[in-house]
Amino acid sequence: MRWPKGLDGLCYGGDYNPEQWPEEVWHEDVRLMREAGVNLVSLGVFSWARLEPAEGVHDFGWLDRVLDLLHEGGIRVNLATPTASPPPWFSLAHPDALTVTAGGSRLTHGSRDTYCVAAPPYRAACARIARALAERYADHPALAMWHVHNEYGTWCHCDHVAAAFRAWLRRRHGALEALNDAWTTAFWSQHYSAWEQVMPPRATQYLPNPSQVLDFRRFLSDEMLDHFREQKAILRELTPDVPVTTNFVFGDWVPVDQWKWAQEVDLVAIDHYPGENPPEETAFAADLARGWARGRPWLLMEQAVVTYTGPRMVAKRPGEITRLSLSHVARGSRGVMFFQWRASRGGAELWHNGMVPHAGPDSRIFREIRDLGALLPTLAEACEAPVTATAAILWDTEAGWALQSPGFPSTEVNYLDAVRQAHRVLYRHGVTADMVHPSADLSSYDLVIVPSLYLVSDETAAGLRRYAETGPGTLLVSFLSGIADEHARIRLGGYPGALRDLLGIRVEEFHPIGDPVTLDTGDTASVWTEHVHLAGAEALARYPDGTPAITRHGRALYLSTRLDDDAYARLLGLGPAVTVETVRRGDRLFVINHGDEEREIPGSLLLPPGGYAVVGIPGGSPAIPPSETM
Ligand code: GAL
Numbered sequence: 001m002r003w004p005k006g007l008d009g010l011c012y013g014g015d016y017n018p019e020q021w022p023e024e025v026w027h028e029d030v031r032l033m034r035e036a037g038v039n040l041v042s043l044g045v046f047s048w049a050r051l052e053p054a055e056g057v058h059d060f061g062w063l064d065r066v067l068d069l070l071h072e073g074g075i076r077v078n079l080a081t082p083t084a085s086p087p088p089w090f091s092l093a094h095p096d097a098l099t100v101t102a103g104g105s106r107l108t109h110g111s112r113d114t115y116c117v118a119a120p121p122y123r124a125a126c127a128r129i130a131r132a133l134a135e136r137y138a139d140h141p142a143l144a145m146w147h148v149h150n151e152y153g154t155w156c157h158c159d160h161v162a163a164a165f166r167a168w169l170r171r172r173h174g175a176l177e178a179l180n181d182a183w184t185t186a187f188w189s190q191h192y193s194a195w196e197q198v199m200p201p202r203a204t205q206y207l208p209n210p211s212q213v214l215d216f217r218r219f220l221s222d223e224m225l226d227h228f229r230e231q232k233a234i235l236r237e238l239t240p241d242v243p244v245t246t247n248f249v250f251g252d253w254v255p256v257d258q259w260k261w262a263q264e265v266d267l268v269a270i271d272h273y274p275g276e277n278p279p280e281e282t283a284f285a286a287d288l289a290r291g292w293a294r295g296r297p298w299l300l301m302e303q304a305v306v307t308y309t310g311p312r313m314v315a316k317r318p319g320e321i322t323r324l325s326l327s328h329v330a331r332g333s334r335g336v337m338f339f340q341w342r343a344s345r346g347g348a349e350l351w352h353n354g355m356v357p358h359a360g361p362d363s364r365i366f367r368e369i370r371d372l373g374a375l376l377p378t379l380a381e382a383c384e385a386p387v388t389a390t391a392a393i394l395w396d397t398e399a400g401w402a403l404q405s406p407g408f409p410s411t412e413v414n415y416l417d418a419v420r421q422a423h424r425v426l427y428r429h430g431v432t433a434d435m436v437h438p439s440a441d442l443s444s445y446d447l448v449i450v451p452s453l454y455l456v457s458d459e460t461a462a463g464l465r466r467y468a469e470t471g472p473g474t475l476l477v478s479f480l481s482g483i484a485d486e487h488a489r490i491r492l493g494g495y496p497g498a499l500r501d502l503l504g505i506r507v508e509e510f511h512p513i514g515d516p517v518t519l520d521t522g523d524t525a526s527v528w529t530e531h532v533h534l535a536g537a538e539a540l541a542r543y544p545d546g547t548p549a550i551t552r553h554g555r556a557l558y559l560s561t562r563l564d565d566d567a568y569a570r571l572l573g574l575g576p577a578v579t580v581e582t583v584r585r586g587d588r589l590f591v592i593n594h595g596d597e598e599r600e601i602p603g604s605l606l607l608p609p610g611g612y613a614v615v616g617i618p619g620g621s622p623a624i625p626p627s628e629t630m
Helices: 023-036 061-072 088-093 120-137 159-173 176-182 210-238 258-262 278-292 320-330 364-379 397-403 415-428 458-470 497-503 565-571
Strands: 011-016 040-043 076-081 143-148 269-271 298-302 306-309 312-315 333-338 391-394 433-436 447-450 474-478 505-512 524-526 528-534 538-542 548-553 556-559 581-585 588-592 599-601 605-607 612-616 622-624
Touching: 011 023, 011 298, 011 364, 023 061, 023 364, 040 061, 040 143, 040 333, 061 076, 076 120, 088 120, 120 143, 120 210, 143 210, 159 176, 159 210, 210 258, 210 397, 258 278, 269 278, 278 298, 278 320, 278 415, 278 433, 320 333, 320 364, 320 581, 320 588, 320 612, 333 364, 364 622, 391 415, 397 415, 415 433, 415 447, 415 474, 415 565, 447 458, 458 474, 458 497, 474 497, 497 505, 497 548, 497 556, 505 548, 528 548, 556 565, 605 612
Parallel strands: 011 040, 011 333, 040 076, 076 143, 269 298, 298 333, 391 433, 391 447, 447 474, 474 556
Antiparallel strands: 306 312, 505 528, 538 548, 548 556, 581 588, 588 612, 599 605, 612 622
16 A cells, blocks of 8 residues: 555545636635645546646646646645546547447447546547656646546447457467357357457357356456556656556446455545445445555545435435545545535536535535534544454455356346345444455464355455364355356366365255345345255254244354345344444444434444544543534
């Protein structure tokens, strides 16, 4: 991890897009930023058309003035390379660099992210603008950090991608016959007799090949990572001391393996936009970011002053911006950043709102932004100790991709849902979890959960066996773990192939279900059931037909179905549900009351509805006294 020099404590700010506004507004911006305690802004994320109005013609004058103004205001800059949104002139000059969908439509400019990451003209143009920016601003005192691109994740299926995919496949598989074997192309007459026949998974008549789809995601992740590395190398050459990062976004559709990427960025940064249940989703995202950062500090690069709930974009309730920000900070973020500083008056995201809303600074939102800016510096000391987590949840991006296998027996099974449930149950019972890579050292955890880890390597299986045999705590493996090898081929001889011995079971058949069934424990099982045979394990719960549903083998539990959250918690023997969020950092406890009722917290303190505190352990003396009602 590298942290920007001279940026002490927690950082605070957001995406700043001043090119939307006349220059007089910039002066008001800096004044309000100072008032709000902003010390870092992400600048120029989508400024390519303004910076390079025609090929090779640069206009840096306006950005010089913005950087100078910010510097005068004592605000540092997280300067972006603007490559996520090429200008219209670029797309018209290089139509081969536009995104092509799986169905073969070539998209056109008019939005953003409409590029092909493998297109040589795009790569060259990205390298040129990154170099021009670094040359211009290498010595600018405001420059704190580089923000490469924005939310990598664009899919493309064009001929450039096809060529790059083949080159990647040659490196991965070596010989064409190895690829044929890995992809089981003997089925459906898919055997390839020349590399040129291999394509990206473009639209086709019926089910695509699952191993091809999985390899394509791996390829996209690596191809985008190359694009990131190219820019990073240029920035490093010209500004060796300035950290380089990019903002991760995650979701089922994102072809980015964050574990791999996290080793390439100087600082893990995430964007987070919660939906239906902001506190739980925030805790999950923050723990995931800390996981990718392998326990080192990371940064919440974007959040909003609104939430997206189903069909609606809703302003966060009074105090909610603060509480969710505190949750990120408590879980390891070295600051709080937003999208965006000032709400746009036009353009595609005019309704997204900002730290300065359409109503201007005389608004509830700006007042809360200002108060949060005053609060954050008081938390810096409490954030020095690492987060204490007693449980680990295995997270593997590739396993999630593999579980999206075309033709899967149930469309209701979802990796993210399984992982989120494990996290949510622990969260609701006051257990802080680390999200860990399957190869992580598990030996310090009291509890390890392996939710639906469909694709498992032999090494991961060995690590889990080691934990079950010698680790200090309980291992819970849930359905659809250990099923496939690295090429998404089934491990034969009974499920879950890689983990049968460890779990002392053998699963003969899968039975996805529509209507839930009741287990002999009274718990409800839904979505997925299995025909489990005991092979050393004992049954803890049985299906109505008497076959085992939940088993125990030594310290290893196996859950062959989806339980509701309460039953899941009972299976893990968790204590009572908690009413406030708590996160321990060394001898401090962050406590956040997301609810509508007053709560008693450690140290016999009362936390008002929506309040928060940082208390010392074990004395319970308040380091940050309980806040007033928010
Ligand atoms: C993020 C993105 C921002 C902005 C924001 C709000 O995903 O990085 O540029 O679009 O969402 O919608």
